Amino acid sequence: MKITAQEEYGLRCLLQLAKLPQDQVVSVKEVASREGLSSAYVEKLLRLLSKAGLVHSLRGIRGGYALNRPSSAITLGEVVRALGTVQTTDHICNQFTGNALACTHLMDCGIRSVWSGLTIYIKHFLDSTTLDNLVGNERAVTERLAKRWV
């Protein structure tokens, strides 16, 4: 139960875009250098976010990436869904890897209830947090989140 690398680094790149003044783009190279990541990797991450419709790119000599919407209109939940796998009941039950043909509890399963309860609980957190909540210094972000979740 942890944040995947793609979610982690993808969010960082996205926050670099969130910091831009309106109508300005930033290049992959610049994002990579600000985050200490390789350009190739940042490219891959931004492409994932682009496929999910969260960012767009401009090609050519003054090209780069920018958010498709204001950062107040993008939730952490959308970001995580674009970059990683957010579990659903379907995932839990259909990706059974044991040596039986299917999970032995398909009909009646207490475990499904917990994981799906937890999934909904987490979704609530992620979907109520927007990108602009995360821009700024650590103290400010911590205070904003604390106000909501403690």
Next chain:
Amino acid sequence: MKITAQEEYGLRCLLQLAKLPQDQVVSVKEVASREGLSSAYVEKLLRLLSKAGLVHSLRGIRGGYALNRPSSAITLGEVVRALGTVQTTDHICNQFTGNALACTHLMDCGIRSVWSGLTIYIKHFLDSTTLDNLVGNERAVTERLAKRWV
């Protein structure tokens, strides 16, 4: 952001032990067959739980595994910590894999705030749910959880 395979299948095995009458053990083979998993895998999972002090084993011909404590005294949080990695701020910041020497935000990081906020939020759910909450049929478990979390 998802449940790992070890957490998933480890919890299933543990719930098989939780269903046992007091002072009774169940063999790896039996658990494997009830869950449709291979014996080798169940062995590995129960060994992890044993190292974490949640279960104990008896060797020899009538041997097997059993819980170390009543199921009402074991939380989901303990189980997940025994089987998977529950993220901490240290993990998030020190496992930087980019090509810079360290994360560029070590001093001041809004992302750290979110992930650690989310981690605490999830921990709350996991640590407030005990194994005995998860024993029984699906409807019963769902109702128990709903009462607490909705």
Next chain:
DNA sequence: CGCTAATATGACTTTTTTGTCAAGTATATT
């Protein structure tokens, strides 16, 4: 005491996830 049914352990293989690379396409600027 010796056989059998069970756990214990660590090395190994397979699969999935991470991260890189190389060759291609678009566009602003001169």
Next chain:
DNA sequence: AATATACTTGACAAAAAAGTCATATTAGCG
């Protein structure tokens, strides 16, 4: 129009996680 800079794409390589195997050890039971 040529050029340089930037995004695009799919295949590949490396690392981590999942799952298996072979061998050793323990203990009940005849």
